[in-house]
Amino acid sequence: MASRAFNRTQALNKEVKIIAGHFTIAASGGAATKVAGLGWSVAKSATGEYTVTLEDKYPTLISATATVEAATPVDLVAQLDSHDVSAATPIVVFNLNAAATPTEPAAVTDVHFTLILQNSTVPAV
Numbered sequence: 001m002a003s004r005a006f007n008r009t010q011a012l013n014k015e016v017k018i019i020a021g022h023f024t025i026a027a028s029g030g031a032a033t034k035v036a037g038l039g040w041s042v043a044k045s046a047t048g049e050y051t052v053t054l055e056d057k058y059p060t061l062i063s064a065t066a067t068v069e070a071a072t073p074v075d076l077v078a079q080l081d082s083h084d085v086s087a088a089t090p091i092v093v094f095n096l097n098a099a100a101t102p103t104e105p106a107a108v109t110d111v112h113f114t115l116i117l118q119n120s121t122v123p124a125v
Contacts, residue, residue, distance in 0.1 A: 015120035029104025048102030054090040072107035
């Protein structure tokens with residue numbers, strides 16, 4: 001646990017929530033395994049495609065980012081494919097792309113992601 005004093009995050013949007021996570025993918029595109037983070041689960045949904053399912057629904061996804069980590073160099077770029085965070089089963093789908101095509105990682109690969117969500121329909125003033 002960090003031994004620093006942290007300040008609250010401030011935002012112009014009302015009720016901004018951050019969900020961050022980390023999952024690993026076995027070589028050759030095996031199953032995805034959750035490593036860190038709360039409020040979500042992950043599953044492989046197609047070739048090079050991984051669906052993050054949120055435990056709660058939100059009115060709006062403001063932003064999503066993902067990065068790929070691998071000890072062996074891989075030519076993959078994580079891309080947000082689609083999302084529906086207000087559905088009964090809220091999801092965010094990431095593709096791992098090589099040359100703009102969803103591709104399985106050739107080596108063990110980790111994906112780190114951050115979702116910035118708004119948990120309010122009240123506009124900022």
